Amino acid sequence: MKNIFKILEITHRSVNNEVLWTQHNITNIVHTSGFEFILKTLFTGEESIPNDYYVGLDSRSTLSTGQTMSSLSEPSGNGYTRQTVSSTGDFNYNDDDILVLSGLLTFVCTSGSYSVKNVFLTNEPDNTGFLISSLVLSEARTLTAGETITIKAGFSLG
Numbered sequence: 258m259k260n261i262f263k264i265l266e267i268t269h270r271s272v273n274n275e276v277l278w279t280q281h282n283i284t285n286i287v288h289t290s291g292f293e294f295i296l297k298t299l300f301t302g303e304e305s306i307p308n309d310y311y312v313g314l315d316s317r318s319t320l321s322t323g324q325t326m327s328s329l330s331e332p333s334g335n336g337y338t339r340q341t342v343s344s345t346g347d348f349n350y351n352d353d354d355i356l357v358l359s360g361l362l363t364f365v366c367t368s369g370s371y372s373v374k375n376v377f378l379t380n381e382p383d384n385t386g387f388l389i390s391s392l393v394l395s396e397a398r399t400l401t402a403g404e405t406i407t408i409k410a411g412f413s414l415g
Contacts, residue, residue, distance in 0.1 A: 261287055261295075262378045262390040265409040272403030283376075283392045289322050291389035294380060304387075306344055307380045312362055312410065313339040314373035320391050326384040329377065335400075336367030339382060340408075362408040366400035373398055376408065 264283040271277055297303040315331045317324070331337075340362040374397045380386040400406065 261285065261291070261412060262392065263411045264376060264392055265411050267376070267394065267406060267408050269398050269400070270405050270407070272401075277404070278396070278398060280395050283394070285378075285390040285392045286320055286322055287390050288324055288388045290325050290387045291378075294387035294389055304380075307386075308344060309382075310342045310344060310389075311339040311379050311382055311386075312342060312359075312408065313377050313379065314364060314375065314406070315377060316372055316374045316397065317391075318374070320375060320393055324388060324391070326379060326381075326386060326388045328388070329384070332371035332373065335369040335371050335402075336365045337371055338364075339379075340364065341382075342410075359410045359412070362410065364400070364406040364408075366402055366404050368402050370399055370401045373400070373406070 262285040264280070266279065266281050267283065268276055269278040294304055298306060313329070313331055314337070315329045317328060317330050342359045342362070373394070375391050375393050377391040378389045380389065398406065
């Protein structure tokens with residue numbers, strides 16, 4: 258399995274809702290801890306399907322399969338918060354593409370600024386969970402007050 262998390266579209270918008278940048282069809286790497294989480298959830302029962310998954314942004318300079326939650330360089334403050342995707346109700350299965358789609362995820366900068374280079378998926382709202390998967394953006398983005406990043410995400414086994 259090389260992909261589980263795919264960004265179908267990510268868009269950085271200005272305070273006036275103008276598109277500043279967009280990127281499509283970004284595939285991920287699955288981290289070793291992501292494989293562990295999937296196998297323990299599906300086959301041993303050591304982990305349970307969480308009520309929610311969390312999508313976050315960070316600015317690690319490189320991505321590698323051995324990274325864990327402690328490897329993240331996540332923004333703090335200025336309105337940044339991980340986005341929650343419920344495991345029951347927020348996904349829609351797409352027969353044609355054999356993937357599930359999440360609703361639109363929106364990250365907002367309310368004051369100051371923060372920079373990001375990656376998107377990640379985890380099973381906990383804090384750093385106690387598994388770093389399941391990460392994707393690198395084509396370029397780093399800096400959000401300033403009033404700007405947003407929106408993500409349309411898909412999840413598959415491919």
